[in-house]
Amino acid sequence: MTTWKAGRARLARYFLDAAIPMDAFLADLRATSPLRVPGAAVFMTANPDAAPPALLHHFKHNKMLHAKVVLLSVHTAHVPEVPEPQRISVESLGEGFWRVSVTYGFMESPDVPEALARCASRGLALELREVSYYLGRETLLTTRRAGMAAWRKALFVFLSRNAQPASAFFSLPAYRVVELGAQIEL
Helix, strand or coil, rough: CHHHHHHHHHHHHHHHHHCEEEEHHHHHHHCCCCEEEEEEEEEEECCCCEHCCCCCCCHHHHHHEEEEEEEEEEEEECCCCCCCCHHHHEEEECCEEEEEEEEEECCCCCHHHHHHHHHHHHHCCCCCEEEEEEEEEEEEEEECCCCCCHHHHHHHHHHCCCCCCCCHHHCCHHHHHHEEEEECCC
């Protein structure tokens, strides 16, 4: 468990160091007016204040964005269940971007499509059968960099490869998920 925690902390630092603030990303969009296509894209993110790496990769390679872009963060509270009225917060960021935060209790199983359906009453209506879910998929590479012992790096890579896929954990429909990969050196 300590190896998993240390490895996840290293990955979190990596993503934090590489993050672009969402305000800066939106300002750039206003200046460049990229092509927008119909539909909605949901980008899962641990840091709702920064542009998710999957969003940056998607935009870099496809040179377009969906009409609605949802930055979705899922949190686990230190209580068994979170009452429905306190579970979801929705915020419009402008430019067709929305920030959605969903909180579950530690005894609850996340169901992202069900949570997104409940966003309609908060101003964000989505046609769920047409939503694309974008997830980052990291391929971890061990290096001689300091910070973790070589055996711990190897163990963390093994544990990461065998972890439950995010699409299953968040109850995402498999046929609507797009994974964008990156190689990360530990």
